[in-house]
Amino acid sequence: MQKLPADDPLKTQEEYNHGQKSTFRAHEGTCGRRKKSWCIPKPSASYQQLIENMSYACNLVNCSAVQSEAAGACYYPNSLINHAAFAMNLYYQNAGANTWNCDFNNSAVIALTDPSYGACNFQCRTF
Secondary structure, X not given: OOOOOOOOOOOEEEEEEOOEEEEEEOOOOXXXXXXXXXXXXXXXXXXXXXXXXXXXXXXXXXXXXHHOHHHOOOOOOOOHHHHHHHHHXXXXXXXXXXXXXXXXXXXXXXXXXXXXXXXXXXXXXXX
């Protein structure tokens, strides 16, 4: 994943996975300026891996923000990669934000750039 320029927090980063465009915005998010991390799918993660990762995470954390249009700001864009990224990160954060909490059978990566977009804020921990 390319690192976004720090001087333009509104630039978007696009990742493609099985024809699904995922747009992540770089901004400070809700964690302030301290060093922070998030867990997101690797661009090489397969459709099946994303399904399994989301199923695993959502059995352990509340994924309602991506499970229905009425539930919240993270439903759109309605794509598997965006929903899986939100669910995987939520699991990672709630499990302690350790490197092993962001493995998902080697289909995830720890990001140092906030993947939040629009009104959808990805939870984060500072270190």
